[in-house]
Amino acid sequence: MTNRRNVFFYYRNSDDIGAKVESLTKLAEKYGFTVVSHSKDANIIASIGGDGTFLQAVRKTNFRDDCLYVGISTKGSASVYCDFVLDDTEKIIEAITTEQVEVRKYPVIDVKIDESASFKCLNECTIRSGIIKTFVIDVHIDEIHFETFRGDGMIISTPTGSTAYSKSVNGAVIDPLLPCFQVSELASLNNNRYRTLGSSFVLSGSRRLRLEVAQDGNDYPVIGMDNEALSIRSVQQIEVTLSPSIIKTVKLKDNSFWEKVKRSFL
Incomplete structure (x- = not known):
């Protein structure tokens, strides 16, 4: 990480985290890094919190693919997006002083809603009914x-x-x-009139998914972009493709994606 020197810390400000961020700032400066006050000046963006904070850090800094994102957990253990634990400074020091750091690349999806808005998502995009009424969607x-x-x-x-x-x-x-990206159903109705696959399916990154929402009075769907919700009236079409952008994170020894899955679920 020695060729990247400008660090921006993203975190939710609170009394208990302020002192820890200050000590982390001193640690970074001790090893020759510059802590900047705006993400546009950084080539390392470090989120301090949990996976939700990491997703917010990526979104609020516009999914930059020209910098390295680093997740630092405050919850005592690493997670899917957080490779480091705030209180385990030894591993942080080892990473920032290593000459060559391996980079892990995470795919991102591009989401276009009608002709009015477009977004990127690192985790998922969801469309859900905002009222007690089902959707009809042509896939x-x-x-x-x-x-x-x-x-x-x-x-x-x-x-x-x-x-x-x-x-x-x-x-x-x-x-x-x-x-690639995956499409999953939420409580589908299967009867003589409506018939769906009934299981998740995976699409190649070269595919384009288009969801056409029937205009039958369900005018206020809830659109989820990672851990943010949007309320957009009269959504008619959602188009999803795999983005050419990627999110780069630090790849640590003995902490591959599948080791994270094992740690989280097994």
Whole structure:
């Protein structure tokens, strides 16, 4: 990490974390790093908190693919996005003084809503009914009409996001080395009129997913972008593709994605 010298700390300000961030700042400066006050001046962006804070750090700094993101957990253990623990300074020092640091690359999805808005997601995009009423969504893969869905909503997840909301509805856990994204159903209705695949499916990174929402009075869907929710009236179409952007993080020895999955779930 010695060729990257400008560090920006992203965290939710509170009394208990302020002193720890100050000590981390002194540690960084001791080893020749400059702590900057704005993310645009940084080539290392370190989130301090949990996985949710890491997702916010990536989103609030505009999914930069020209810098290295580092997750530092305040919860006493590492997690999917947090490779370091705030109180374990020995591992942090080892990483910042290493001449050559391996970089892990995480896929990102691009989401376009109608013609009005576009977003990136590191974890997942979700569309859910905002009222007690099901959706009807026509699902298109490239130019092919695949199925007509009726239910509570759908989850489109990245490989790293496959361990989150998608997994809770029996989606597969996907290796982030695979450039792809996964589509999972939320409480689909299957009867003589509506018939869906009934299971999650994985699309190649070269595919385009298009969800066309039937305009039947369900005008206020909740659109989830990672851990943020948007309320957009009269959504007609959502288009999802794999982004050319990637998120780079530190790759530590004995802390691969699958070791993280084992630590988290087994």
